[in-house]
Amino acid sequence: MLSSTADHLYWMARSMERAENTARMLDVTYRMSLLKQTVAEPHHEWRAMLSISGLHEDFEDRYDEPSADNVMHFMALDEKNPGSIYNSIFSARENARAIRGVITSEMWEALNGTWLEMRQIHAEGIPDDGVSPFFEWVKERSHLSRGIAHGTLLRDDIFRFLRLGTFLERADNTARILDVKYHILLPSLSDVGGAADYYHWGALLRSVSGFESYRKVYRDLITPTRVAELLILRPDMPRSLTACMNEVNRLVQEINGPRSSELLRRCGLLSGELRYGSIDGIFAGGLHEYLSDFLERIYELGNLINTTYFWSTDELPPAMFATLPAATLSFNMPSPSQLMA
Amino acid sequence: MKPAYNEMLDPSGKVRPSYQGFAAWLDSTTPEFIARKREEADLAFHRVGITFAVYGEEAGKERLIPFDIVPRIIPAAEWQRIEAGLRQRVKALNAFLNDVYHGQEILKAGRIPAMQVLGNSQYRAEMAGVDVPGGIYAHIAGVDLVRAGEGEYYVLEDNLRTPSGVSYMLEDRKMMMRLFPELFARISIAPVEHYPDLLLENLRSVAQQGVTNPNVVLLTPGQFNSAYFEHAFLAQQMGIELVEGNDLFVRDNFVFMRTTQGPQRVDVIYRRIDDDFLDPLAFRKDSVLGVPGLFNAYRAGRVTLANAIGTGIADDKAMYIHVPEMIRFYCGEEPILSNVPTWELAKPKDLKYVLEHLAELVVKEVHGSGGYGMLVGPTSSKAEIESFRTKILATPDNYIAQPTLALSTCPTYVDSGVAPRHIDLRPYVLSGRDISMVPGGLTRVALKHGSLVVNSSQGGGTKDTWVLEN
Numbered sequence: 001m002l003s004s005t006a007d008h009l010y011w012m013a014r015s016m017e018r019a020e021n022t023a024r025m026l027d028v029t030y031r032m033s034l035l036k037q038t039v040a041e042p043h044h045e046w047r048a049m050l051s052i053s054g055l056h057e058d059f060e061d062r063y064d065e066p067s068a069d070n071v072m073h074f075m076a077l078d079e080k081n082p083g084s085i086y087n088s089i090f091s092a093r094e095n096a097r098a099i100r101g102v103i104t105s106e107m108w109e110a111l112n113g114t115w116l117e118m119r120q121i122h123a124e125g126i127p128d129d130g131v132s133p134f135f136e137w138v139k140e141r142s143h144l145s146r147g148i149a150h151g152t153l154l155r156d157d158i159f160r161f162l163r164l165g166t167f168l169e170r171a172d173n174t175a176r177i178l179d180v181k182y183h184i185l186l187p188s189l190s191d192v193g194g195a196a197d198y199y200h201w202g203a204l205l206r207s208v209s210g211f212e213s214y215r216k217v218y219r220d221l222i223t224p225t226r227v228a229e230l231l232i233l234r235p236d237m238p239r240s241l242t243a244c245m246n247e248v249n250r251l252v253q254e255i256n257g258p259r260s261s262e263l264l265r266r267c268g269l270l271s272g273e274l275r276y277g278s279i280d281g282i283f284a285g286g287l288h289e290y291l292s293d294f295l296e297r298i299y300e301l302g303n304l305i306n307t308t309y310f311w312s313t314d315e316l317p318p319a320m321f322a323t324l325p326a327a328t329l330s331f332n333m334p335s336p337s338q339l340m341a
Numbered sequence: 342m343k344p345a346y347n348e349m350l351d352p353s354g355k356v357r358p359s360y361q362g363f364a365a366w367l368d369s370t371t372p373e374f375i376a377r378k379r380e381e382a383d384l385a386f387h388r389v390g391i392t393f394a395v396y397g398e399e400a401g402k403e404r405l406i407p408f409d410i411v412p413r414i415i416p417a418a419e420w421q422r423i424e425a426g427l428r429q430r431v432k433a434l435n436a437f438l439n440d441v442y443h444g445q446e447i448l449k450a451g452r453i454p455a456m457q458v459l460g461n462s463q464y465r466a467e468m469a470g471v472d473v474p475g476g477i478y479a480h481i482a483g484v485d486l487v488r489a490g491e492g493e494y495y496v497l498e499d500n501l502r503t504p505s506g507v508s509y510m511l512e513d514r515k516m517m518m519r520l521f522p523e524l525f526a527r528i529s530i531a532p533v534e535h536y537p538d539l540l541l542e543n544l545r546s547v548a549q550q551g552v553t554n555p556n557v558v559l560l561t562p563g564q565f566n567s568a569y570f571e572h573a574f575l576a577q578q579m580g581i582e583l584v585e586g587n588d589l590f591v592r593d594n595f596v597f598m599r600t601t602q603g604p605q606r607v608d609v610i611y612r613r614i615d616d617d618f619l620d621p622l623a624f625r626k627d628s629v630l631g632v633p634g635l636f637n638a639y640r641a642g643r644v645t646l647a648n649a650i651g652t653g654i655a656d657d658k659a660m661y662i663h664v665p666e667m668i669r670f671y672c673g674e675e676p677i678l679s680n681v682p683t684w685e686l687a688k689p690k691d692l693k694y695v696l697e698h699l700a701e702l703v704v705k706e707v708h709g710s711g712g713y714g715m716l717v718g719p720t721s722s723k724a725e726i727e728s729f730r731t732k733i734l735a736t737p738d739n740y741i742a743q744p745t746l747a748l749s750t751c752p753t754y755v756d757s758g759v760a761p762r763h764i765d766l767r768p769y770v771l772s773g774r775d776i777s778m779v780p781g782g783l784t785r786v787a788l789k790h791g792s793l794v795v796n797s798s799q800g801g802g803t804k805d806t807w808v809l810e811n
């Protein structure tokens with residue numbers, strides 16, 4: 001397959017998954033902000049949300065305070081924010097447009113339809129009572145395009161690159177969502193185990209559609225250790241880090257290719273560590289530290305996928321530099337090490 | 342101006358023999374049925390997204406090319422003559438290209454003024470002495486034909502660079518068969534659907550010697566090009582990769598495409614990018630569409646470009662007048678298809694005549710294409726003519742002029758019902774190891790009453806083209 005085709009497929013899936021996960025992240029923040037304030041500082045949750053997505057600098061440049069309205073607008077509709085839901089859907093649609101001949105017409109029509117509706121929502125704005133329906137809509141559209149891919153695509157590398165984008169993005173986002181607690185609770189650890197804590201973890205579980213699963217698996221109270229275990233180590237939990245990495249690992253093996261040995265090694269290592277990891281071990285080293293390290297490694301995997309399959313620019317003959325398009329539609333989130341620094 | 346030749350009706354109003362089958366069928370239908378079918382066609386074209394972008398309009402705006410359901414019908418014997426004429430003409434044009442980039446015998450023989458060739462901006466000095474497989478330069482030629490007066494065909498222009506439109510020929514046929522299958526059962530119509538196979542075979546036949554299973558790709562400027570639909574369509578039909586400049590790179594004078602499984606060699610490039618943009622190292626430095634080093638690989642004989650670089654010298658409007666002489670020189674035959682009489686405004690005598698008769702003539706830019714930058718005297722206002730006169734006087738060498746031909750007409754559905762509209766014909770001639778073509782081509786129709794400009798960019802539409810089988 002042409003590298004550029006694979007690139008478009010991968011970013012099409014990543015962008016749609018990112019739109020969905022941004023909606024999930026906003027949803028959990030929104031739910032938490034409705035709870036009793038655990039800290040005196042206003043807009044605490046929204047500030048946390050910004051720092052997790054690594055977009056707080058961009059936000060501060062253009063907005064005054066991280067109020068619910070401002071952050072919601074910034075993350076959902078702002079056309080200047082490359083990570084907004086609006087831009088993620090735009091990027092998914094533009095990548096799809098470039099490879100219309102490669103994907104099925106149903107896929108194209110669904111993505112194009114999503115974009116047209118998004119434009120409408122963008123023009124009209126999200127009403128105060130329309131926040132939750134908006135998140136639901138984003139999730140449904142993401143479910144729809146994933147479902148169409150499953151129902152209509154030949155199981156070849158086209159399908160694999162789509163899945164690769166989906167799971168790498170999902171792993172990144174689950175780790176970020178899990179880290180929300182760290183950012184929110186950091187100023188006040190006194191409340192751990194209290195009622196507010198229970199609701200926080202409950203909201204977090206719901207945001208990754210994990211509340212019912214948690215009840216089913218543990219049949220017990222919601223505790224931070226178990227939530228983390230469910231979202232990090234359970235291979236049967238579809239948004240867990242282990243489930244995502246197992247999938248990524250299987251996909252890169254199936255795609256293979258002559259330059260893939262380092263990618264295969266790193267994916268194998270990461271999914272192996274998850275498979276044989278224990279939640280006690282993770283907590284011993286600190287959950288936040290563990291997640292930061294995980295995000296760093298996911299970021300590196302993304303870069304490695306670029307050089308393995310899409311050929312990063314520095315491997316091309318120098319003369320090629322002049323011919324690369326100035327604006328590419330794909331973008332990476334900032335490296336976690338840049339964020340944490 | 343004499344009344345135009347009507348393809349369907351003779352001057353007494355009787356249906357010509359070639360249209361009798363169609364006319365009988367049309368009589369048996371109701372206006373409601375036709376209206377419904379026309380709507381169906383519109384919907385289907387919209388859904389498939391057969392569109393083209395119009396330059397100069399709002400960025401990214403796409404337009405549907407209007408499709409008319411009354412076919413253009415060509416009798417078998419007429420087509421045989423056209424086909425023989427096209428083969429002869431394209432053969433001579435390729436021989437001319439090979440000659441001007443090698444021995445220049447035709448110039449030495451004084452049959453064409455050397456200055457008009459060597460001093461022409463379309464002449465690519467870089468191509469001098471470069472051998473191309475089989476000596477073929479114009480692998481795909483779109484020759485525009487018009488029918489005038491009593492029904493004789495004239496060649497209006499030869500398109501030897503990156504002629505487009507063939508996807509409409511194929512889609513129009515598909516649409517007609519879908520809308521009116523019964524017609525194809527009634528009337529024997531020569532098939533055109535195998536064009537992509539012929540094209541692929543032709544492209545494979547011009548790979549460099551020693552390449553047994555050539556990898557053919559289609560190089561497009563990208564999705565914002567007006568003909569992108571066609572590029573994607575043809576690549577898909579031929580089962581070859583549709584690539585953009587940055588999918589390709591050159592190393593050690595070989596061309597590779599970047600794939601997820603590593604570099605893969607490319608042997609033949611069906612390019613739909615103009616010469617100027619092919620290689621920023623060799624041609625326009627600001628091109629972001631091309632492939633650096635491509636020209637060197639090409640010159641080294643490691644990759645075939647279709648069409649070759651430098652074909653513009655043969656389809657230039659200044660060279661057009663010499664094509665009959667090329668046919669005589671290279672084929673030793675008299676031309677089967679006629680040229681339209683042409684005035685060269687570089688010649689003072691011609692210039693004087695043309696300036697005195699602007700209101701009757703068609704004036705074209707020598708290097709122009711797509712119906713841009715031309716004047717159709719009889720349908721232009723006084724002001725338009727005067728402003729064009731100023732342009733001509735500034736650079737007379739830049740223009741040629743031709744009499745306004747009464748292009749033949751074909752009945753066409755328009756807002757007020759069915760009315761005759763002017764048409765032309767673009768057959769596609771493929772040259773490789775052999776010359777091949779599908780019967781017919783693309784018929785374009787000027788939808789505006791009285792208009793002679795059939796280009797899609799100027800509001801033209803298309804019709805299915807039927808060559809009858811005996």
